[in-house]
Amino acid sequence: MAAVLASSRGLTVSSSTKGLFLIFTLLSLICLSSALIDKDQLEKFKDSYQKSHQQLEKLKIVLKQHVTDSKQKVTVFKQQMDFITEKLKETEAYIDREEEQLGRKIEESEKDLQEQKKFIEFLEEQQTEL
Template identity: 35%
Template sequence: MAAAAALSSGRGAAGVKGPFFIFTLLCLVCFVSSLMKQDQLEKLKEGIQKAQQKLDKLKATRASSSELMSKSMSIIDPLAAHMKEASSGFPPIEEFMDSLKDFMAKTKAYADAENEEADAEIEKTEQELEKMRKFVLLIEDFQAEL
C-alpha cells in the first residue's frame, strides 16, 4: 500500500496524468467533432433534396409554358383565316390579324430563346446536384470507415 501511495504522489504518476488527460480531451473533441459533422451532413442532404424539388418544379413550369406557346401558335392561324373570311372588305381586321401573327411569332421566338437558357441552367444545376450527391456519399463512406 505504501508503494501505491508513493507511486501516486511521486513522479511516476505525474508522468502518466498529463498524457492521459490529453488523450481523454482529444477523444472528447473528436467525438463532438464527428457529431457536428454528422449534423452538417444531414443539413447538406436536406439542402440537396430542397434543390432537387425546386429543379423539378422549374422543369414542370418550363414544360407547361412551352406547351402553352405551342397551343397558342396553333390557334392563331385558323383564327386569322376565320376572321378574314368573316370580315371581308374590312381592312383593319386583316391588318390586326397580320400584326397579331407577327407578334405571336416574335413571342414564340423569345420564349424559345428563354427556354434554351432555362434548359442550359437546368442541365448545369443537375450536374452540380449530382456532384453534391457523390460528395455526400463519399463523406458517408468515410465516416462509416471511422
C-alpha cells in the first residue's frame, strides 16, 4: 500500500510540475510575442489596414461607376441600333414599293412595245399589198 501511495504522490507531483511547466511556457510565449510586436509596429499594421480598406472602398466606387457608365452606353447604343433598324425597315419597305411600281411600268412599256410592233407589222403588210 505504501508503494501505491508513493506512486500516487509521484503522479500528483509530476502532474502539478507539468501544469506549472505548461503555464510557464505559455507566459513565456506571450511575453515573447508582446516583446516582438511593439506599439509602433501595431500602429503600422493598423495604418496599412486602414489604407487597404480605403483603397478597396475607392475601387468599389470606381467599379460601380464604371458598370453604371457601361450600362448607360449600352442603353444608348441599343436605342441607336433600334432607330437604325426601324429606318432600315422603312427603307426596305420603300424599296419594295419602288420595285413594284417599276415592275408595273416595265410591264406597261413591254405591252406598248408589243402593240407598236404589231402596228408596224400591220403597216408593213399594208405597204406590201399596195
